[in-house]
Amino acid sequence: MASLDTGGGDSGHKKGPGVKKAKKMSTRIDMTPMVDLGFLLITFFIFTTTLSSPSTMDLFMPKDTDKDEDQNKAKQSGALTILLAKDNTAYYYEGELAPDASNFKSVKFSELRQIIINKKKDVISRYVNDPKCVETKLTESKARGREKTRVEAEDECKQGDMVVVIKPNKESTYKNTVDILDEMTINNIKRFALVNISPVEQELIARTEGVPVGQ
Amino acid sequence: MPSVKIPKKSTDVDMTPFVDVAFLILTFFIMATKFKPAEAAEITTPNSVSTELLPDNDAVLVSVDSAGRVFFEMLVQASPQLKYDVISNMNTTRNLGLTQEEMIKFRNKVSAVGMPIAQLKSYLALGDEEMKRVTMPGIPVNDSLGGELYFWIRDAVSVMAGKKTNYLIKGDNNTKYPVFDQVLNAFKKNDIYKFNLVTTPEGVPSGTDRDRLNKAILGEPKK
16 A cells, blocks of 8 residues: 555554554545646636737838829829827828818827728719729739739729828827728728828927817 | 435535646647747737738848837848848948857847947847846937938848848837838838738728628639
């Protein structure tokens, strides 16, 4: 038996009358400490594990040009400019900024998605059916090796001249910048650009920030 | 009145299946855990719906923490010699005065660089434990060229030539935009226009166009 002989009075006799029967030990072991330890380890690993491995988002930047004629001109009807500012606030205007800044509006960052969706709907409503465009897009994508499905090509055609210009200001955060770029993927906006803010817009934001948002 | 005898039931429950499951979970977590290598700065990345996986080899990673400190790192586990090439390039072009041992130490011990080039030599002279304790001030990025980050990227690009290299930018949620812009600028000055932003994956919000397209693509019968 797996127990030490503690040495009794009559250890000398092996057998005989009055010899104590070797106690039958139970084969059960108390597992509680092991289980405790097991759970401790589980807790430890749960806390340390990072299950979701990071993903990456593509970002293509244009080459900087100083020449004016190289700049892409955005069409008035499809342009939406979004300005990001501090504390999750944003500003936007459609088309070109009016001289009196009447189309310069302030929103919360979370409301931007609706504005993008509305703009896209507005652009799509002006779309004239053009089956040729879809076909071109399909063959083009095939030639480039990344074949698009018909729905994708259609959505791309309907967007037409829509372009979103994103201008984060000095006080906006990286999170908001990534979020708005992500919003382009979410709403399937094909043309967008990350552009530096102009002094006029910066000035407008500064002036608006003197007044609480929503007024 | 004869009392009704209620059989005394043991309060012991058989815990064996429970324990079995517990250990199964434990095994799972032990196997699934991949310990993060020590990072120079704590960075919480923003979320995005992108599902593209992070490449972990042949990549150049520029991280920006919430305080705006910039770190440069080369993810080249497969060929660490590239890291040596970069520092030896740097050594000659910037006259750092590093010895061969120091450059080998750089290759083996330094994962992310986050200090002005001038401080590199004194940093490499430190012991292993001391190196970990040093808080790096970040690579200077604030001039029209993109600061010293420009040179790091330039050298990395030249040694990685011929490989398909990914340029990763990892920013913290609270990083201010101008720093990110300067990092972009340093890349652009090196004629790199395609980046991968490191993000944490999240689901596509339902009801949006991307969601509808995804469903349409999945539902479309194969020709």
